[in-house]
Amino acid sequence: MHVFLQSRLVHADQARVSAFDHGFLYGDGIYETVRVYAETPFEWPAHDHRLRQSARHLSLACPWSSRYLLTAIERLLRADGRSEATVRLSVTRGPGPLGLDPALCRPSTLVIQSHPDRSLEALREKGVSMAIAECVRHPSPGSLDCRIKSTNSLSFVLAKMEARRRGVFETVLLNEAGRLTEGASSNLFFIRARTLHTPDVSCGLLPGITRRLVLGLAAAAGLRTLEGAYRPQDLLSADEIFLTNTTFEVLPVTELAWPGPRTGRRRRAVGRGRPGPYTQTLQALYRRRVLRRLARAGV
Amino acid sequence: MHVFLQSRLVHADQARVSAFDHGFLYGDGIYETVRVYAETPFEWPAHDHRLRQSARHLSLACPWSSRYLLTAIERLLRADGRSEATVRLSVTRGPGPLGLDPALCRPSTLVIQSHPDRSLEALREKGVSMAIAECVRHPSPGSLDCRIKSTNSLSFVLAKMEARRRGVFETVLLNEAGRLTEGASSNLFFIRARTLHTPDVSCGLLPGITRRLVLGLAAAAGLRTLEGAYRPQDLLSADEIFLTNTTFEVLPVTELAWPGPRTGRRRRAVGRGRPGPYTQTLQALYRRRVLRRLARAGV
Numbered sequence: 001m002h003v004f005l006q007s008r009l010v011h012a013d014q015a016r017v018s019a020f021d022h023g024f025l026y027g028d029g030i031y032e033t034v035r036v037y038a039e040t041p042f043e044w045p046a047h048d049h050r051l052r053q054s055a056r057h058l059s060l061a062c063p064w065s066s067r068y069l070l071t072a073i074e075r076l077l078r079a080d081g082r083s084e085a086t087v088r089l090s091v092t093r094g095p096g097p098l099g100l101d102p103a104l105c106r107p108s109t110l111v112i113q114s115h116p117d118r119s120l121e122a123l124r125e126k127g128v129s130m131a132i133a134e135c136v137r138h139p140s141p142g143s144l145d146c147r148i149k150s151t152n153s154l155s156f157v158l159a160k161m162e163a164r165r166r167g168v169f170e171t172v173l174l175n176e177a178g179r180l181t182e183g184a185s186s187n188l189f190f191i192r193a194r195t196l197h198t199p200d201v202s203c204g205l206l207p208g209i210t211r212r213l214v215l216g217l218a219a220a221a222g223l224r225t226l227e228g229a230y231r232p233q234d235l236l237s238a239d240e241i242f243l244t245n246t247t248f249e250v251l252p253v254t255e256l257a258w259p260g261p262r263t264g265r266r267r268r269a270v271g272r273g274r275p276g277p278y279t280q281t282l283q284a285l286y287r288r289r290v291l292r293r294l295a296r297a298g299v
Numbered sequence: 300m301h302v303f304l305q306s307r308l309v310h311a312d313q314a315r316v317s318a319f320d321h322g323f324l325y326g327d328g329i330y331e332t333v334r335v336y337a338e339t340p341f342e343w344p345a346h347d348h349r350l351r352q353s354a355r356h357l358s359l360a361c362p363w364s365s366r367y368l369l370t371a372i373e374r375l376l377r378a379d380g381r382s383e384a385t386v387r388l389s390v391t392r393g394p395g396p397l398g399l400d401p402a403l404c405r406p407s408t409l410v411i412q413s414h415p416d417r418s419l420e421a422l423r424e425k426g427v428s429m430a431i432a433e434c435v436r437h438p439s440p441g442s443l444d445c446r447i448k449s450t451n452s453l454s455f456v457l458a459k460m461e462a463r464r465r466g467v468f469e470t471v472l473l474n475e476a477g478r479l480t481e482g483a484s485s486n487l488f489f490i491r492a493r494t495l496h497t498p499d500v501s502c503g504l505l506p507g508i509t510r511r512l513v514l515g516l517a518a519a520a521g522l523r524t525l526e527g528a529y530r531p532q533d534l535l536s537a538d539e540i541f542l543t544n545t546t547f548e549v550l551p552v553t554e555l556a557w558p559g560p561r562t563g564r565r566r567r568a569v570g571r572g573r574p575g576p577y578t579q580t581l582q583a584l585y586r587r588r589v590l591r592r593l594a595r596a597g598v
Contacts, residue, residue: 013317015319016315016317017315017316017318018312019304019316021323022456023323025450026450026452026455028456090324092323098385099459099484100455100483101456101462101463102460115396136442139439140439140442142475143436143442151324152453152454154327154357154443154449155442157325160398161400161401164400176439176441176475184399
């Protein structure tokens with residue numbers, strides 16, 4: 001297995017960064033996760049754009065062109081013989097003296113890693129379970145602009161650890177006002193009365209690239225869309241719930257772990273406990289979109 | 300220059316960690332900064348205690364004994380011939396597969412770095428300037444327990460960058476409610492009417508080890524102490540202001556950068572624009588405490 005590090009391919013166990021890299025010392029870095037289908041990075045321009053937007057918010061130098069990064073991804077995948085994969089690109093502040101101030105750090109560090117496509121097909125057919133995170137709230141936009149996809153992911157790590165502890169696939173974080181935001185690694189959607197709801201960006205969340213794409217597919221599925229400030233209780237009356245991200249695509253939630261009165265934790269089925277019709281339609285539309293892009297790319 | 304990495308000394312430019320270390324990928328790590336006087340780590344038991352407390356909050360394995368860490372620090376300083384230094388100990392989740400879940404990461408990574416004592420003596424005599432951070436608020440305790448000294452420091456990096464941009468030494472962050480919390484890398488104190496004020500831990504801040512020590516010295520300086528929820532305006536009526544941390548010790552603030560009505564930014568002198576008498580007394584008491592500890596350690 002390989003890693004693209006700065007300007008060259010190295011073996012994964014040789015892929016090392018300086019212990020003085022401020023990405024390591026202070027979480028001073030950003031990243032993107034890109035899904036590759038048939039050797040083709042999906043929605044690359046959107047990921048490339050967001051990477052640069054994140055960098056700009058942090059005044060973080062990102063001197064690599066879009067073309068350079070694409071070529072690096074291609075070389076990485078070819079070296080490992082992967083055509084279906086998830087690729088992570090990280091850009092961090094680079095090595096510098098101890099201390100928060102990045103003024104003396106240089107150059108920025110570039111790391112591109114991949115892992116094989118985790119087969120989520122079975123989960124997409126069956127659905128997953130989800131809970132509201134109880135141990136942690138979403139970082140407030142005031143402390144870190146949510147549009148920055150930074151490597152300061154500790155709140156989400158804690159939410160993921162809670163998911164494992166509670167035996168659910170994903171936890172969704174509330175903001176300080178108790179409104180739904182996003183999952184530890186996904187965006188949240190629910191359907192009620194032919195309307196596709198998703199938490200508004202103003203609730204404090206990273207507006208995912210898959211999220212935007214799915215909102216764009218709603219009309220074709222016969223759904224209105226509404227972005228709002230929702231409470232956990234809104235999920236209880238939902239007909240369907242699903243999660244999205246680059247690797248999940250459209251992942252149905254068929255079970256909610258919910259604290260019940262006096263009875264401790266309970267599991268509640270969403271809808272009939274299996275993926276609902278709208279979710280399945282959106283899955284199909286999403287898949288069609290992927291195939292159309294591949295066709296356009298000549299794959 | 301050397302670094303203590305996991306179990307051995309390496310040259311600083313050889314000190315590298317895996318690009319799969321979740322400390323690098325997700326900021327999944329903690330640290331401590333310890334001041335060394337005459338080869339003796341000051342307040343070591345308190346730092347060691349907090350390191351383990353941070354680790355416990357994150358269920359992060361920290362298998363190194365206090366004695367092991369002390370010996371590692373000694374070896375590191377001896378290798379570089381340093382007797383006065385600042386030492387940083389980092390413990391991160393270690394290498395694992397891509398993805399937030401740390402379940403498969405192991406072993407934890409230990410990095411111990413040092414830098415020579417930055418001579419702050421001149422600043423301690425003259426005082427520094429400070430501003431309220433405008434670009435960023437303090438991370439809320441709900442999203443990450445403030446008692447965890449984690450490597451998710453991006454909000455503080457942004458606050459430090461703002462300090463540089465505005466030409467001040469330090470910026471102090473407000474919480475979401477607009478109350479004072481702490482500096483990007485320090486705790487904040489101010490004196491008014493023979494009372495030493497400092498933001499209460501409930502405002503959302505890391506209760507520093509130097510902070511606690513200075514609160515303990517207040518009575519000997521003839522000061523009452525009060526921990527509260529303060530507004531920026533409270534600083535305008537302060538007789539004296541100072542910052543503390545392990546390396547700053549007691550660092551007087553003699554100038555505030557303050558947004559003025561219609562006139563843009565203004566500089567306002569604190570007190571008479573030089574370190575006040577209580578601050579100087581606390582500096583002397585602090586220094587005496589250091590010397591007493593060294594004497595007790597047989598230095």
